[in-house]
Amino acid sequence: MSLSALxxxxxxxxxxxxxxxxxxxxxxxxxxxxxxxxxxxxxTVAALSAATLGLGKRFGYEVGLHELRxxxxxxxxxxxxxxxxxxxxxxxxxxxxxxxxxRLHVESRPTVERLTxxxxxxxxxxxx
Amino acid sequence: xxSHHLVHPPGxxxxxxLGEPISGFHLLRVMGSPGGIIHVREGLVxxxxxxxxxxxxxxxxxxxxxxxxxxxxxxxxGAPLGRLAAELVERGSVGEAGLQVVCLSAVFDAAFAMAxxxxxxxLPEALGPNDVPPPLPVVPGVPREWVARETARRxxxxxxxxxxxxxxxxxxxxxxxxxxMKIHADQLRHxxxxxxxxxxxxxxxxxxxxxxxxxxxxxxSSLVGQGLLTVGPPPPPPVTDENVVVVEDEQGPxxxxxxxxxxxxxxxxxxxxxxxxx
Numbered sequence: 001m002s003l004s005a006l007x008x009x010x011x012x013x014x015x016x017x018x019x020x021x022x023x024x025x026x027x028x029x030x031x032x033x034x035x036x037x038x039x040x041x042x043x044t045v046a047a048l049s050a051a052t053l054g055l056g057k058r059f060g061y062e063v064g065l066h067e068l069r070x071x072x073x074x075x076x077x078x079x080x081x082x083x084x085x086x087x088x089x090x091x092x093x094x095x096x097x098x099x100x101x102x103r104l105h106v107e108s109r110p111t112v113e114r115l116t117x118x119x120x121x122x123x124x125x126x127x128x
Numbered sequence: 129x130x131s132h133h134l135v136h137p138p139g140x141x142x143x144x145x146l147g148e149p150i151s152g153f154h155l156l157r158v159m160g161s162p163g164g165i166i167h168v169r170e171g172l173v174x175x176x177x178x179x180x181x182x183x184x185x186x187x188x189x190x191x192x193x194x195x196x197x198x199x200x201x202x203x204x205x206g207a208p209l210g211r212l213a214a215e216l217v218e219r220g221s222v223g224e225a226g227l228q229v230v231c232l233s234a235v236f237d238a239a240f241a242m243a244x245x246x247x248x249x250x251l252p253e254a255l256g257p258n259d260v261p262p263p264l265p266v267v268p269g270v271p272r273e274w275v276a277r278e279t280a281r282r283x284x285x286x287x288x289x290x291x292x293x294x295x296x297x298x299x300x301x302x303x304x305x306x307x308x309m310k311i312h313a314d315q316l317r318h319x320x321x322x323x324x325x326x327x328x329x330x331x332x333x334x335x336x337x338x339x340x341x342x343x344x345x346x347x348x349s350s351l352v353g354q355g356l357l358t359v360g361p362p363p364p365p366p367v368t369d370e371n372v373v374v375v376e377d378e379q380g381p382x383x384x385x386x387x388x389x390x391x392x393x394x395x396x397x398x399x400x401x402x403x404x405x406x
Contacts, residue, residue, distance in 0.1 A: 018162040018179040018331065031385035038327050076189065076196055088384065096335045097186055098179040100162060119384065 003034050006118055010036035013111045019099030021078070024092050025085065025115060026050060033089060033119070040094065049082045049092035056082070072101060083108060085116045088123075136280050139247040143239065143279070144173070144272040153255045159248040164238060166250070167262045172269025175231075175262035176238035180245050180296075180331055181341040184234040184264040190338025193230070194221045203263075212263045231266045237340040239275050240282040241331070244296050244341075282342055289349040294330075296341075298359040300348055301326040320347050324357055 006025060014020045014036060024035035026046030035042035056071040073080040078096040081104060085091055091112060095104065136146065143158060149171065156166040164178025177183050188194040198221040206215030213231075217224045255261075289295075302321045316339065323333045334344040351357040 019335075021332065027384055027386075029387060031387065033385060038325065096332070098182065098331075098335050100179045103162065103179075123384070 002118065002122075006034040006115065007036055009111055009115055009118070010034070013093070013108060017095075017099070017104050017107045019078075019095040019097075020093055020104065021096055022094040024049070025089060025119075026092065027089050028053065028084075028087070045092050045094070049080075049090055052080075053082050053084060053090050057084075070105070081108075083112050085112060085119060089115075089119050091115060136276050137243065137283055139243045140239075140276050140279050140283070142249050143243055143247050144276050145250060145252060146272060146276055148252075150252060150272075153259075153261075154252045155255055156250040156252055158242050158250045160242060160246050162245060163247070164242045166239070167255075167265065168252075168272070169265075169269055171272065173235055173239075173272055173275050174265035174267070174269040176235045176242075176275075177262070178238045178242050181237045181241035182234070182335050182338060183238070184231045186335060186338050187230050187234055187340070188216075188222065188227075188338075190335070192338075193226075207263060210261055213265070213267075227264075228266065231264050232270065233340055234264075235266055235270060236275065236278050236282075237342055239279045240286075241296075241341045243279050243283055244286055286345065289345060292349055292352050293359045294345065294349045294352055296330055296345070298348075299326050299329055300324045300352070300357045300359050303356055303358055316343070317347055317351060320344060320351065321356065324348075324351075 010023045010025070013023060022035075022037045022040055022045075024037060024042050024045045025033040026042075026049055027033060028050055030047040030050035032042045032046040035045070037045070052071050052073070053068075057068045060066060060068045068084065070084075071080075071082040076097075078094065079099050079101065081093045081095070081101070083091045083093075091108070093104070093108070140146075143156075144166070145156060150168050151170060153170075154168045156168060158164045158166060158178070162179040164176065164180065166173055167175040182190065185199075189196060189199055194216065198216070198219060202215035202219055202221060203212055206212040213227055216222050217227060222230075294300075302324045306318065306321045316337070319337050320333055323336050328336065330345045330348055331341055333348075334341045337344070348357060352359055
């Protein structure tokens with residue numbers, strides 16, 4: 001896998017969106033693929049994000065709100081946002097309380113698409 | 129200083145729509161990167177918020193001036209009625225004058241931050257009785273001309289910092305390991321040095337410390353001037369594969385990390401428990 005391409009995507013998102021501090025890409029069962037982290041443990045973020053994403057999806061279906069868009073958690077010190085990357089992986093973003101959540105949703109779409117393609121390409125290449 | 133001799137930078141004019149009468153209750157949606165929102169009541173600025181600088185809530189809580197518990201209690205009791213500020217004061221969390229100083233400095237800091245990062249335009253939107261007012265307004269508000277004048281003054285000072293290479297986009301790094309603080313007055317400088325790890329911009333440091341962007345930029349300039357901070361690009365983080373657990377497995381998604389049976393040691397633990405139970 002082109003880990004440098006993945007990391008540049010994460011760094012570019014951090015530079016484009018004011019408030020984004022750290023991020024990680026993980027598999028849906030909680031293993032780290034790559035991370036742009038500073039103070040947090042990528043393994044912890046990966047494991048908890050996988051649980052969060054699963055819970056969010058399940059909750060949406062149980063209460064009839066259908067497909068999950070993303071999970072947004074707001075805490076005193078900032079936000080945790082988890083996006084699905086296809087059905088094999090996820091993108092977790094940690095941001096401070098200054099984050100403009102709407103802007104993040106707009107700016108992260110292309111990143112989510114490129115990361116999903118990166119992972120899909122890697123699967124296709126490796127299975128040849 | 130006389131305002132007559134100050135020509136406002138073009139961004140500041142459009143930021144506050146100077147010269148236009150704004151009656152009633154309006155918000156100015158500031159277009160820019162990252163832009164922000166300014167609330168104006170009867171022509172006076174009562175609040176300004178932007179992702180580029182910490183708001184009054186961050187300044188109060190992150191800096192430790194108001195505890196999380198006190199904030200929560202005051203918010204629950206006061207916010208639905210639009211009297212969060214009154215609750216904070218009545219509960220003794222913060223003095224009335226102190227609270228107004230924080231709200232006022234958050235307004236000036238936000239206006240400066242929006243102008244510093246760049247403004248394209250600002251659009252006024254009329255607000256009605258059903259719109260949620262800003263939680264911590266400046267009472268009764270600040271004349272727009274006053275905000276413009278202070279913003280222009282701060283931008284002029286920031287222009288001098290730029291000569292040192294200090295801009296809002298730098299990611300400064302402490303030159304040497306941080307020594308223990310000598311005197312209490314050094315607290316902010318010490319905290320900035322601790323946060324300056326080559327990843328955070330001045331804005332990120334301001335949020336992390338619950339301090340205004342202007343104050344943080346001022347200290348960063350001083351630290352750069354003394355050679356304690358460097359603004360050069362930090363060495364790129366080493367791209368290694370250490371975070372990736374690559375397990376080639378023909379049955380699963382190739383080259384993505386896969387769980388190995390037995391990694392969690394749960395079977396071993398359960399086995400041990402079973403044996404102990406015998």
